[in-house]
Amino acid sequence: MVTTSLGAASRPLPPLRWSITDSSRAARDAVEAACPEGMLPDGDACVHIPATDEAEDSVVSTNAHRERSGRWALYDQIPRRPDRPADYELYRYPAPAALPGGRTVVSGYDLDRPNESQRRGMSLRAVGHGGVDIPGPRGTEIKLVALEHQQGDATIVHVGPLFGTSVVTRHTIREAGQLRDYLLLYGHLASAAPGLAVGATAREGDLLGFMGDTGSPELVHLHLEVRRMREGVDVSSKIGAQLMESSVSIVCDPRNVLPLK
Template identity: 80%
Template sequence: MKFAVGALFVVVTTSLGAAAGPLSPLRIRTVDVPRTPGDPVETACAEGMLPDGEACVHLPAEDEAEDAVIASNAHRERSGRWAIYDQIPRRPERPADYELYRYPVAPGLAGGRTVVSGYDLDRPNESQRRGATLRATGHGGVDLPGPRGTEIKLVALEHQQGDADVVFVGQLFGTSVVTRHTIREAGQLRDYVVLYGHLASAAPGLVAGTTVRDGDLLGFMGDTGSPELVHLHLEVRRVRDGLDIATKAGGQLMESAVSIVCDPRNVLPFK
């Protein structure tokens, strides 16, 4: 499927305010909803959503403000169970407009826009990328389309201290690179990990332990793990306080016990 979909997100901006205090992520809980075994699982996208393989991309109405649809981070799983996951939503002082931020790739959409599918874990279940009955939960990152082979370069995060380092190169979201960044926020230092997924390949010689700086090449855009849908999946997660991820490998970095998914607009720098 091609990303010839135009602007998928309403431009909604808010005024920048004073720095926020420490964030309290939402806690995990699940609620079982009765469902008859053998019930068919609907895969068609609801009205106002665009099919993207097995996914359904949310298309906001022209007059829809992002804040107006945010209710909770609840997801209905294929089994019929509702799950609520830890996540760090967008801070109110951070603008909602994705195009105000700097990304690891050049704009790949008409009009110089970059983001085709955004963070939606804090939206109501029916507005999340995967819809109400598909097997996956909502979208915890942003999707950035572009030509196969587009260079993916490191972006230093807002309030980052020092350089970043590569903590993983291998198979997660297809071929993936994960970097670690230390950020000063709320009067303390916190580690974040950033996942770059569906790469055609990592940059030559890039391995775990490599120090990387703003603008360094990390890899090339592709469709590994997402056949025929060439794009970069960019996901930001905050490492839980007190954890040393040096002892964690591969997919452990993405586990909720290790890191909390975060709206990337909280930490991406402005253009």
């Protein structure tokens, strides 16, 4: 279950925190008691606390987070453009609103925020969030949304395991006077749409799959991630997890390309 609260529409969404059951909390407390000072349990291991060095934070305040080992991980990312609205609820999504007040997004993009403001999950393995999470009833239909300035139809480039059961679509966008390819990842699906196959084209409203919790047990939601293909990379030569490699594509704030309502 999600324990974060939604702030005002004009504010960034707070980091997401997953709840833990009484039994898992008791097990975690037992491991924590055995951890040295300055470390926290992650499963059955003790790992460094994610953000403690203020001097280092001031130098590397964005495009970074601490890994489980305590070292800094730097990454490329494309933050929200200033001309794009900050309010997530102004955009259209592949799943309908299912939150109180007719809201859609429960956890937003935070890779452009300081390390200490990036999302932490139940374990320190989940640091930072490169997409948006959209909750809803299990089995909710996930339908393709054409992107801003999209040229032609989208293409299915992956169907199968990735972020749990996932579908990845490629979209060509006219941007800054040139054509650029973007990938959209739809993760944690219960299943892909029947007959969906790599190489097929998809248009606005086409069924891609059904909301579920594969790879994220008991947390039924859609993880929607946007990535821009690097110049000169042939997406047809990449399969599965290769599409998500930093040498192939760059994670991007979804608000840069999602259509406005």
